[in-house]
Amino acid sequence: MKKLNNNLKPPFNLKTIFFIFLFFIVFVISAQRVGIPDIVDRLYEASLDLIGVKNTSKINEGLSRISKEMWPPVVESKKDINLILNFDATNLPLFSYVKVYKDKLYEINPDTLLLEEIEEKEIEFLVEPFGYLKLVFIKILESIEIAFWASFISIVLSIPLAYYSAKNYSPNSLIYFIARSIVSGLRAIPELISVLFMVLAFGFGPAAGIMALGLHSAGFLGKFFAEDIENADTGPQDALIALGASKWRILKLTVLPQVMPQYVAYLLYILDRNLRMATVIGLVGGGGIGQELKGRFDLFEYGHVTTIIIAIFLVVFIFDQLSAKLRSKLIGD
């Protein structure tokens, strides 16, 4: 009995304690460096504010500047009819109407150096009740299209990449190495950075976004797919090797059916990810709803921003539900 105890490794020893201590020190230093205490401070303050013990908090101050303007979300669009080319008052778009807003014009009096009202002007605006919603819809559709095309490009690119970066199918180690490097390289550059280069190459708009997202996710799919090919059950593959089948035939008949469910899962994940990223890359010129979001944010039009955020949330949520259904349909029996 005693002998057995001697042979067993203790669950922890001095080394373990040392490493725990070391980890704790690094943890504390790093927390100080990145401002974790400040986060705790502010959250504490805000919670006191919330229950009414204290009446100022930095979080509240920071957000209150825009929170009032963020609600309600803007759905209508207004446009000065003088800026509309060939405006025809008898033939207005559906549900829209013309509304008159009074606007005052000011001028600096050169004698007194004061602002003086010189005239009150009436400006006619064409109001479309759901005009902005329509614009958001068009823009978000563009984002969805970016996501789909990017995913399509990534599928096309990932198939050869996966084939050559799967160790058991790559023709030789040099090609294997090159394919693996490409796959890693594609994943290494974040979309937000690569889209900057793509904007230079393809210009502002959806094309840049599609290329940036497509290349990045091709790296992901290529890696995952290659690893699945490597891990596939070798039994059926041996059976076909023994029958004298060529490599790609073996891949098509035995490996593909095995890895397909996993591949569909990856694909749906990539599609989901591309959809979310497609809304972001617009911020740096990649087209889609992100461009609109950035524009409105910079113009302090926070009501519009709320509309956009709600729209993005809805699209992502609906896609989530759809992909769950699609997955069970494609993978299930």
Next chain:
Amino acid sequence: MPNILLSVKNAKKTYKGGVTALAGVNLEIHNNEIIAILGSSGAGKSTLIKSILGLVKLDTGKIFFKNNALLGKNFSSLRSSISTIYQNFNLVSRSSVLSNILHGKVSKVSSWRILFSIWPKADQYKAVSLLEEVGLKGMNYNKRVENLSGGQQQRIGIARALIVSPEIILADEPVSSLDPETAKEILKLLKDTAKKNKISILCSLHQVEFAKLFADRVVGMSNGKIIFDKSSKKLFKSDLNKIYK
């Protein structure tokens, strides 16, 4: 004396790490003959079968099929007369029964047919008729293989082996993952189809009583060498004691 179909001459194989699997094996298989290889684990049974299949490369020695060396250019053309049945069936579990049987024809159809999984009509009819031959008459052949029992899967494995109209079937412990009752049925099926279609069988087995029932000839192996090679009717306990220590 019937013709020699397949012969193994002085086969030697040592794996990396110094394990000798085959230490000079000589074996002749005649037309329409069923041979069982007996031996404990590590005796070299699997290596012998794999080397005939070309999955293991021999260090020295040659394998002849109908007096042609089973090498290089000859290999793929001669291979089409050799079929295999595996211990773990080696079927594609997510594919259908029919497509698994058709996989036997993998190197005999054109590329576009493989790409789009469109098999020739004649092959499809043959696959369905083979399903009947292996005792799975009336089975839904669009069913996925993963939903079948072990015995059924091995029957499909046999159908896949038969679709190329082979002259010899190699079987590496085809029944060791099945229960004894099913194993007996599968071996009986193999024997009956082999006798009917004039196919030779080289089959490694674990159970002596199966070998006696199933085979015409029994070969005993130990430590990579053939210890005895005799008719199954003349098999004695003393022979078996030499290979099972």
